[in-house]
Amino acid sequence: PLGIYTTRLDGTQKTVLADDGISPNWTPDGRIIFSSNRCGSDQIWIMDEDGGNATQLGNLPPDIRPIMPQLGDNGTVVFMGVSPGTEHDTNVGIYTMQEDGSGLTKLTSGMQPFLARSGTWVAYTFQTEDPYHRQIWRIDVDGTRQKQLTFLGDPDYPDANAPNISPDESTIAFFSGKESDKLVPGAPQQPVTDWGYRNVAIMDAAGGARKTLTPCKPVTTQAEFEASTLCIA
Numbered sequence: 001p002l003g004i005y006t007t008r009l010d011g012t013q014k015t016v017l018a019d020d021g022i023s024p025n026w027t028p029d030g031r032i033i034f035s036s037n038r039c040g041s042d043q044i045w046i047m048d049e050d051g052g053n054a055t056q057l058g059n060l061p062p063d064i065r066p067i068m069p070q071l072g073d074n075g076t077v078v079f080m081g082v083s084p085g086t087e088h089d090t091n092v093g094i095y096t097m098q099e100d101g102s103g104l105t106k107l108t109s110g111m112q113p114f115l116a117r118s119g120t121w122v123a124y125t126f127q128t129e130d131p132y133h134r135q136i137w138r139i140d141v142d143g144t145r146q147k148q149l150t151f152l153g154d155p156d157y158p159d160a161n162a163p164n165i166s167p168d169e170s171t172i173a174f175f176s177g178k179e180s181d182k183l184v185p186g187a188p189q190q191p192v193t194d195w196g197y198r199n200v201a202i203m204d205a206a207g208g209a210r211k212t213l214t215p216c217k218p219v220t221t222q223a224e225f226e227a228s229t230l231c232i233a
């Protein structure tokens with residue numbers, strides 16, 4: 001089984017908090033929210049920072065496996081729900097509920113949700129199939145004000161994913177670059193020179209132009225890729 005650990009920034013004081021959990025996230029009050037099947041089914045739990053006082057939040061149905069659970073200041077829980085038959089690399093349900101487990105609601109479809117600290121809105125990745133791209137959207141936790149934030153345009157940076165909202169909720173940081181093609185079983189691996197780069201970018205939480213923060217540059221030949229020391233595909 002997978003476990004949850006803490007460690008100091010220098011790698012010391014590695015401590016096992018749970019030997020049966022995944023997807024840990026810090027809560028605003030310093031606890032840890034995570035997913036675990038310790039009770040026989042996949043559920044959301046919260047524990048103290050030292051691993052004590054673990055408490056299950058509600059009782060999710062067996063067809064929803066929670067991943068990336070997060071808790072806001074207002075008691076809202078957001079998570080990505082994966083069912084046993086979910087296709088790899090696709091949009092899934094993004095759900096909300098209250099900390100006591102009540103009010104379970106499918107908010108939207110997408111992946112990689114990130115809950116604002118206030119608990120009032122979510123940034124997430126949405127994947128389109130034709131053409132295959134990923135973009136960042138946002139939505140309020142009551143289902144209103146859904147809005148696309150990134151768009152196709154720059155041929156070197158058409159895609160965006162994995163949003164992270166700043167603590168003051170004014171800015172979103174994210175991976176910016178070009179996605180590889182969707183994996184097709186049996187198909188040959190796509191050359192890294194067709195995509196093979198990512199940068200970290202930021203933008204205003206309301207949308208607008210992205211600002212690239214890291215120096216990774218597109219590579220067009222295998223030699224350029226092998227010589228690069230700035231980015232890893």
